[in-house]
Amino acid sequence: MITTDLVPPRKGSTMQFGIFSVSDITRDPTTDHTPSEAERIKAAVAIATKAEEVGLDVFAIGEHHNPPFFSSAPTTLLAYIAAQTKNLVLSTATTLITTNDPVRIAEEYAMLQHLAGGRMDLMLGRGNTAPVYPWFGQDIRQSLPLGLENYNLLHRLWREDVVDWEGKFRTPLQGFTSTPRPLDDVPPFVWHGSIRTPEIAEQAAYYGDGFFANHIFWPKEHFMRLIRFYRQRYAHYGHGTEDQAIVGLGGQAFIAKNSQDAxxxxxxxxxxxxxxxxxxxxxxxxxQTPLSVGSPQEVIDKTLTFREHFGDYQRQLWLIDHAGLPLGTVLDQLELLGGEVVPVLRKEMAARRKAGVPDAPTHASRVKDKYGDAEPRQPRPNANRGDNVTGGSPYQDTDEGVRASLPEL
Amino acid sequence: MSDTAPGPAPVRRELRLAVVSAGASDPSSTRMLADRTVAAAGRLAAAEGITLRVDVVELRELAQEITTAMTSQFLGEGLNAAVETLRTADGIVASTPVYKAGPSGLFSAFFQILDNDLLIAKPVVLAATAGTARHALVVDEQMRPVFAYLRTMTMPTSLFASTEDWTDPALSKRIERAARELVLQMDSGFERRVREESWGSYQHSFGSAGGTETGIELDSDLMRLAAGGQA
Known part of the structure; x- marks a missing residue:
């Protein structure tokens, strides 16, 4: 039996707890009411601000480009929520690394990062809705190489002031600078979401990024293998020990005072x-799946088993607003999740945590990792040459040695 | 669910035979055809000093889990146990009734939800029952391609029993023949050697054999691309 001696919510703490939404607009089967897009978009904001109010750390939104989903423009929604909140970390679940141009991802999420004061990160996914690919000029059969290549480019766009790049899928870039540069010149933290693709785990490990397994549908053994592989490869690439790899897990919960009501x-x-x-x-x-239905104690007990299967991890997100659940119910769920479940989980997870396991990365921790106590870089552009570009060294402190091959004017 | 076919001592070793039956009733002629094959195989095996350990998967009992798995990819406990039975079997007798000129939908659905690589190189006897001899080619024309896709080792003798066959001694001969093919194939170690020596040469994907398919292949273009390389 776990004690319920609560500790106050911690900000930027060892482990992050939050919610993620796929942005589905689904009929409530108990009332036959289908929310309008307007209702559901407002509800998403209400859910996110409530998540902060009850002490959760993260709100993440999915990306879809077809009904019955509303979230086609996640950075717009997240920027709005950022303006309404103070502590909540805004994220995605997922951002499509296949059908989005990586240049646009670099720009939009860097902009969000500035406006949110660093309270954001993103989770990349490939998307499995076949018709979406051709709508954006892509081919689902090339999904994996496309996603891998796009991320290789995105990773550079956030780290190099000037990028010359040529790949298989996208128009080459010559002397390209993605603006704005990331906040404090520290790129947003990236989670790679995957449920069955070792290549994605490999890419996450190679770059020292996070790996998120939304293990909602399949038995844990499947994900244990994928996460173990990611941890091994993370260590292989020299980012730390296997225990130090950054793991996030999905889940879903429905909580009531007692099990039967739930x-x-x-x-x-x-x-x-x-x-x-x-x-x-x-x-x-x-x-048989990570779905937790029951009393707060039952949800706590079940969530604690995730750690036993996957090792100490950094982020736990729950899906709580799908399948037509009305806003009122979702807000009640948040009260229970933030009020009764997460405080105990914070304490219990911390008590069980192995020594040396890193905290969930935040903008502040990443600034500290990069600069120590020094001042972060604040890029200031050189003057416009008159042709609306600033040359191979676009910022006043860009390495003079960077000589981009600019297109002929 | 498990019994040992009769056989004389001395016992040198044990092989596992799995029966998959899509018979709709209990008992069913479909299960009966499978049982007669198992009995024949048990006798032939015993003569070789082999004990056959027999596990039966009655698809009728898994019907709800099978439809759930078809529509939501969620495998229930019974299905997981059936998968484990097939995974560890040295040979399989797969038996189905014929409905509307094809194998039972339950039978087809069960094999459609299995991981692609689960049955590679496994010896299989195909068997079907029907109310009329006009369905006789269902085994060879409809069941065999499914098992070819699954890359099993199907035995050359197909078993088919319509109403009149149950009184015809020729059926017993065919059963005997198929059983012998099966026992010889199981005893040959073919499946084990294919898996040991050539497993990597088959196309696999992550999870295609329930997590036993292979180590994760690092030497591929996609893995190099994942690690910052070029497509």
């Missing part, structure tokens, strides 16, 4: 949920 209230939503509705029994699904 099952009764959640069942109609589960039974008609997109993806797994009309399929497994709720009890079977809850027993």
């Amino acid at each position: 099952y009764t209230q959640f069942r109609p939503y589960f039974n008609e949920a997109p993806v797994y509705g009309h399929g497994p029994r709720l009890e079977d699904f809850a027993e």
Whole structure:
């Protein structure tokens, strides 16, 4: 039995707890009400601000380009939420690294990073909705190499003032500078989301980025293998020990004061949920997947088992607003999650944590890693030459040795 | 679910035989056809000093889990146990009734949800039952391609029993023949050697054999691209 001697929420703490939304607009099966896009977008803001109010650390939003989803422009939503909050870290679940131009990702998320004062990161995913690819001029059959190549470019765009680049999928870049440069010249932290692709785990490990397994649907053994591989490769590339790799996990929860109420209230939503509705029994699904349905204590106990399977990890996100659950219910869920579940989890996870396991990365910690106590770089552009470009050394402190091959004018 | 076919001592070793039956009733003629094959295989094995350990997967009992897995990719406990039974089997007898001129949907669905690599090189006897001899080619024309896709080692003798076959001694002969093929193939160590010596030469993907498929291949263009290389 775990004691419920609560500790206050910690900011920028060892482990981050939060919620993620796929932005689905789904009919509430108990009332037959389908929210409008306007309702659901406002609800997303209400959910995010409530997440901060109840002491959660992270709000992440998905990216979709088709109904019944609303989140086609995540940085706009997240920037708005950033302006309404003070501590919450804004993230994505996921940002499409395949159908988005990596140049646009670099620009948009750097802009968000500035406006959010560094309270953001992003999770990259490939997206598995086949029709979306051609809408953006891409081919789903090339999804994996496309995503890998795009990230290789994105990684450089945030770290090099001037990029010359040529790849298989995108127009070459000559003397390109992605603006604005990241806040404090420290790139946003990147999580690579994957449920079945070792190449994504490899890329996360190679760059020393985070790896996020949304292990909602499949048995834990599958993900244990993928996360173990990521940890091994993280160590192989010299970023630290296997225990020091940065792991995030998805989950979903429905909480009520007692177990029976939780099952009764959640069942109609589960039974008609997109993806797994009309399929497994709720009890079977809850027993065999990370779905936690029950009292706060039951959700706590189940979440603590994740650590036993996957090792100490840095970020736990729950899906709590899908399948037509109305805003009021979601806000009640947040009260229980932030009020009763997460405070205990913070304490229990911290007590169990191995020595040497790093905290969840934040902008502040990454600035510290890069600069120590020195002042962060603040890039100031050189004067416009009159042709709207600033040459091979676009910033006053850009290495003079950088000589980009600019296009002929 | 498990029993040992009768056989004389001395016992030198044990092989595992799995039965997959899509019979709709209990007992069913589909299961009966499988059982007769198992019994024949047990006798032939015993004569070789082999004990056959037999596990039966009754798809009828897994019907709900199979439809759930088809629609949500969620494998229930019973299905996971069935997968483990097939994974550890040295040979399989796969038996289905014929409905509407094809194998039972339950049978097809079960094999469609298995991981692609689970059955590579496994010896399989294919068997079907029907109400009329007009369905006789279902085994060779419809079941065999599925098992070819799964890269199993299907035995040359197909078993088919329509109503009139149950009283025809020719069925027993065919059962005997298929059982012998199966025992010889199981005893040959073919599957084990393929897996030991040539597993890497088959196309695999992550999770394609329930996590036993292979180590993660690092020497590939995609892995090099993942590590900052060129496409």
